[in-house]
Amino acid sequence: MHERILIAGFGGQGILFAGKFLVYANLLAGKEVSWLPSYGPEMRGGTANCSVILSDTPIGSPIVDIPDILVVMNLPSLDKFEGATAPGGRIFVDSALITRRVARADVTSVYIPATQLADANGLSGLANMVMLGKVIADCGLCRPEDLPAAMGKVVPERKRALFDKNIQALQVGAAFFG
């Protein structure tokens, strides 16, 4: 396994959180992992992204220039990273927020109306985890038994209600077939 993943969207959509969760779930499975956020002024109301690498072998560069898996939650991110995606890679699009289709023919494109699904399930603000649930299910990125434990690492005990909702959001995403 050596997956180069880029998750991108607006600041405030939980882009960095989703990446952190994914990394923790793989750390628990004994994988080599790295997480690198974009930082600086672009985060403040602008675009945010994070590079995540999951691997069976030690990780060299933590920077994802050529993603095998691209997860986008706004149009500027699709515009910016579509061309960089590896041939044969996968692009996951929040189709509730991005109306255009992926132009590349040499990648697998998956459209999930994640923001809409989150709202419809009483999970407003958790479209990030709906997206991630679908990504994990389609790409086989985590062992199911690691998900609750990983959530425990990223959601503090005092925010127990958020724990359940995040797990639920992952399930909503995993169950979506579009």
Place this chain on the structure above:
Amino acid sequence: MTEKVLMKGNEAIAEAAIQAGCRFFFGYPITPQTEVAAYMARRMPKVDGLYLQAESEIAAINMVIGASAAGRRAMTSSSSPGIALKSEGLSYLAGCDLPAVIINIQRGGPGLGGIQPSQADYFHATRGAGHGDFHMIVLAPNSVQEMVDLTHAAFDLADRYRMTAMILADGILGQMMEPVSLSKPDAPDLPPKDWATTGTGGARPHNIINSLFLQPEELERTNFKRYDLYARIETHEARHEAFMLDDAEIVVAAYGACARIAKNAILAARSRGIRAGLLRPVTLWPFPKKAFAAAADTARAFVTVEMSMGQMIEDVELAIRCRRPVALCKRVGGMVPTPEEILSKIEEIAGGVR
């Protein structure tokens, strides 16, 4: 080994410093190192330590001088423009023979520059950290784990040799998260700080911490003595990592984040039949000269990969006495070299030496 947790490099440095017994942190915010200060602000009160946000970088380094003179482990952190402001204090620390740990999470320059990663402070750290003849021990981590391990080492080295140890990292290493083991280091055998200004209690003569020597003979003597110490450090403390180096025809020299990116390029070069390897300085001062000299016996060419216009390349050329060609692969201003760029430089050189 303790359980591995995910931490940002900046946070890992802060926790490691606390583990090493640092109880005095003086900071001033600047991207991309602010998490060091934020972590210290949260943690120091819980371990009976002091976190103080100074009114400026210059104030912070002078507070480090004060705490160190009193015999306590003290640290400050900043990023490139802020480190430049601390230069006066770095020289005074050297002139007073005081231990201190300084963190530089480099960003692009000169001037205010930008906030994205850089390695353009190599000359500052290894050559010109301040006025006068002096060195700092400069440690260059390339993972979050090394942010911890080398911070532990920095405090011990600083105390052992009564000098400044700097962690020279960059925005990538400061911001990235990786699994890290925070096992506590064994308490090393270090000389007592019988020079510290802790109050005599009427029981001993005054200890005086001072860098002013108006008699040139005396000032020359202190410089000579300090450089005798530096010579011992050069003999004993140089560290490096070798990766696929044994049979390497092309030796890539890189430190910090660039060394990680270079590993990708080296693996790609190997898959194309080019015998490339990595020689990564872990200490930038003392520079691992012997390792480079040995590599020059078997390598045909070197390439340094730097986020600078070419600074470490001078140390590589000096260490190998220019016996082999040394090429430069660079990005600057916050731009980061890609594995593909490094690979094409390796291929270009491999083609040239065949």
